Amino acid sequence: MEKKSVCKLCKQTKCLQKSHIIPRSYFKSLKSGHGQLVSIICDEDSIPKISNVDPKESLLCRECEQFISVNYERYGTRLFKSGHGVKRKKSYIELSGFKYTEYYLFLITILWRASVSTLDDFSNVKLGTNIEDLLANCIQNKSIKIKTSLKLDHFIRISVLRVVDSSGNVDDDIIKKMMISFGCERGDSVKNGIMYYFMVDGFLIGYFLSTEKDIHKIRTFKMYAQLNNRPEIKIPKAEIKELKQINDALNSAIIQCQKHP
Numbered sequence: 001m002e003k004k005s006v007c008k009l010c011k012q013t014k015c016l017q018k019s020h021i022i023p024r025s026y027f028k029s030l031k032s033g034h035g036q037l038v039s040i041i042c043d044e045d046s047i048p049k050i051s052n053v054d055p056k057e058s059l060l061c062r063e064c065e066q067f068i069s070v071n072y073e074r075y076g077t078r079l080f081k082s083g084h085g086v087k088r089k090k091s092y093i094e095l096s097g098f099k100y101t102e103y104y105l106f107l108i109t110i111l112w113r114a115s116v117s118t119l120d121d122f123s124n125v126k127l128g129t130n131i132e133d134l135l136a137n138c139i140q141n142k143s144i145k146i147k148t149s150l151k152l153d154h155f156i157r158i159s160v161l162r163v164v165d166s167s168g169n170v171d172d173d174i175i176k177k178m179m180i181s182f183g184c185e186r187g188d189s190v191k192n193g194i195m196y197y198f199m200v201d202g203f204l205i206g207y208f209l210s211t212e213k214d215i216h217k218i219r220t221f222k223m224y225a226q227l228n229n230r231p232e233i234k235i236p237k238a239e240i241k242e243l244k245q246i247n248d249a250l251n252s253a254i255i256q257c258q259k260h261p
């Protein structure tokens with residue numbers, strides 16, 4: 001008989017599954033084909049660490065794992081893959097028929113897992129119990145509404161960028177195989193808040209947590225490449241060289257890739 005523990009999502013005592021923090025289907029596509037998966041862990045205090053591991057932890061019961069998989073991951077991990085509604089332009093990717101709440105909450109499930117995780121790889125993501133519970137509620141209810149006229153995306157803004165290198169120095173296949181685990185940025189460049197980011201499948205995902213107290217400012221603030229609640233959206237492309245938060249991480253990844261082609 002397996003040992004039972006408390007599921008982080010439904011809070012019931014059950015047999016828990018070995019959950020992936022970053023969805024497993026990403027790793028499947030990363031590991032397929034040539035070259036190796038390069039996983040980079042970075043934060044502002046340490047130099048990037050490179051690993052090939054696919055970290056797992058007992059976090060969720062079978063039902064909750066299934067719930068997240070069916071309601072969020074199937075959509076989120078395939079969104080940019082299906083030819084359906086995806087148009088690749090020079091400076092952006094255009095999506096039609098975009099399901100905002102589903103995709104936004106899919107990205108929230110990853111941030112939430114990283115926060116509730118006790119693995120070293122995610123030790124810099126600590127949102128605190130109140131925010132973790134708020135996120136868990138939104139995930140379970142499939143809704144971003146917190147209360148009348150207040151929504152989760154007023155407090156946590158998510159940006160999505162497709163990382164490219166138009167100079168051709170870094171092959172797009174290498175960019176797609178780079179996996180940058182959660183990094184964290186505070187201070188000058190991000191006023192009054194915290195930015196967490198990770199990169200997978202060629203996309204750089206940023207979460208900006210506002211600490212602004214003024215409700216009007218909270219609701220009207222927009223950030224660059226922010227996901228919009230519209231059926232048609234544009235995901236901008238960004239040059240590797242211009243993404244200063246992750247440049248060090250990317251540089252070490254490139255060196256690592258060249259050492260192990």
Ligand SMILES: [Zn+2]
Nearest residue numbers: 007010061064
């Ligand atoms: Zn559960």
